[in-house]
Amino acid sequence: MKxxxxxxxxxxxxxxxxxxxxWYTYLPDTTKKNNRRLIKRKTEKELNTVIVEYYRKTRKKEDMTLESxxxxxxxxxxxxTTKTASVKRYSTEWIRYYISDPIIKQPLKNLTKLMLDEWVHNAIQRYHMTKKQYYTMSFIIRNCMSYAEENGYLQENIFAKVKVNSKMFRKVQKKPDYTQVYLAHEQPLIIKEAWKDYNRNPENTIPLAVVLMFYLAVRPGEIVALKESDFCNGVLSVQRMESGEFEEIEPxxxxxxxRGVAEHTKTDAGDRDIPLIKKAIDIITLVMKINKEHGNSGGYxxxxxGERIKESGVSWRLEKYCNHVNIPYRSPxxxxxxxxxxxxxxxxxxxxIRKFVGHEDERTTYNNYCYDRRxxxxxxxxxxxxxxxxxxxxILPFVSIDKKQVITGNQIQVG
Structure with missing residues (x-):
């Protein structure tokens, strides 16, 4: 009150x-004539509240740092956001890249484009960042500065003017194809092993989830979040995924x-309808029949x-099948x-393909999902x-210097 x-x-x-x-008064405003603007309210108390909030916000703006x-x-x-995993990720990024850096103590009003430009390029070099690592790290400052502009703490988001030299990023060598996909001769071995596993215990349909993934190209978290209602007239609607729930135990x-189910997929483009091939339809129909026989219709x-399978369960089964057929395990x-x-x-x-698999850009499909299976x-x-x-x-005959042989096509003539 004081x-x-x-x-x-x-x-x-x-x-x-x-x-x-x-009730009337003026408040400072450099965009108006005489550097002030007229305000009015129905009661003196309402007017006083506006005045106090204005000056509190002004003082806060003067003292605001990236840290606060x-x-x-x-x-x-x-x-x-409902993604606690994202909150956890950016909290980790703050601790890793920001918390010990002097720049977070600088008043926002003192930051310049040149300061931010030097800071971000130094960080890229110091931590040998890839383009992806930089994007994740810079999410914090990009969004903080945008938030500051929207709240009037800054007149403009100067970080938006910073242009990063892409040549600074550490190049990521694409991993060998055989480590990123199952080769053409390996896929039928896994599918055969999964069907053998299912036939030993027809009540457990996890093996069929492994098989179905080869026909859907869905994310592991999406396959375990499918519901029977997502399947209609040969089309599968992908609209949710398994998601880890995190709790902050200390700052x-x-x-x-x-591990729950989020009512969304990884990206906006992730929600999609997939036309199914016959084998996929047969598997889904079989699984729904099994669920009905055991009184589990209508849910996942x-x-x-009777419980929804987890992504870890699919991973465990896949690893078991790889071990049985003696091929290297690769994740779901x-x-x-x-x-x-x-x-x-x-x-x-x-x-x-991009639309079927839920990518926002075909470059993602080509750059990260195009591998040779031979x-x-x-x-x-x-x-x-x-x-x-x-x-x-x-076309180009050549001469062997040692034996002076003229070689053309399939003939060898001794010179």
């Missing part, structure tokens, strides 16, 4: 009541408390003892990469057929 009265006493403009019984802004922005972000430190598609997400690579190999239009021997044979499909003609 602070309230002190602010009113320091207000430099007159407060008065007009003939219309409204981050706390305010994070609360705002928490209120606008900046989180622990996972459960894949169940184990690699099945998604395998299926997408198969679509590309099949000559499907890239934009159609063995090295098969690739070499394909190369031979592509580059030397006419073995009877050698």
């Amino acid at each position: 602070n309230y009265q002190e602010i009113l006493k320091s207000h430099e403009y007159k407060i008065w009541q007009g003939n219309n019984r409204f 802004l981050y706390s305010e922005w994070l609360n705002y972000y928490k209120a606008h 900046g430190k989180y622990t996972r408390v459960s 598609l894949f169940l184990n003892n 997400h690699k099945i998604r990469k395998t299926a997408i690579s198969s679509m590309i190999d099949g000559g499907m239009n890239i934009n159609t 063995t090295s021997e098969q690739v070499l044979n394909q190369l031979e057929n592509a580059l030397d499909n006419n073995t009877t003609v050698n």
Whole structure:
């Protein structure tokens, strides 16, 4: 209350009541004539409240640093997302890249484009960041500065003017194809093993979830969140995913408390309708029949003892099948990469593939999901057929210096 009265006493403009019984005063505003703007309210109390809030916000703006802004922005972000995993990720990024950096102590009003430009390029070099790492790290300052502009703490978001030199990013070498997908001869081995596993215990449909992933190209978290109601007339609607729920145990430190289902997919483009091939329809129909026989109709598609299966359960089964057939284990997400690579190999239009698999940009599909599923021997044979499909003609004869042989085509002439 004392602070309230002190602010009113320091207000430099007159407060008065007009003939219309409204209360008036001026507040500083450099965008208006005479650097002030007229305000009015029905009661003196309402007018005083506006005055006090204006000066409190002004003082806050003068003292605001990136450190204090981050706390305010994070609360705002928490209120606008259901993804506790994202809150955890950005809290971790703050601790890793920001909390010990002197820049967070600088008043926002003192920050310049040049300061931010130097800071961000130094960070890229210091931490040897890839483009993806930079994007995740900079999410905080990009959104904090945007939030500050919207709240009037800054007149403009100067970080938006900072342009990063893409040559600064550490290049990521694409991993060998055989580590990212299941090769063409491996896929039928896994599918056969999964069907054997299912036939040993037809009540447990987790093995069929593994098989179905090869025909859907869905994310692992999406396959375990499918419901029977998502299937209609040969089309599957993908609209939710499994998501970890995290709880903050102390500032900046989180622990996972459960794995639930979020009523959305990874991105806006992730919600999609997939036309199904016959094998996929047969598997879904079989699973729904099994659920009905055990009184579990109407809920999640894949169940184990009446409970929704988890992504970890799919991973465990897949690893078991790989061990049984003696091939390297690759995560369930690699099945998604395998299926997408198969679509590309099949000559499907890239934009159609992008929509089917829930990517926002076809560059994501090509850059991260396009792998060769052939063995090295098969690739070499394909190369031979592509580059030397006419073995009877050698356009450029050459001479062997040692034996002075002229070699042309399939003939060897001694000189």
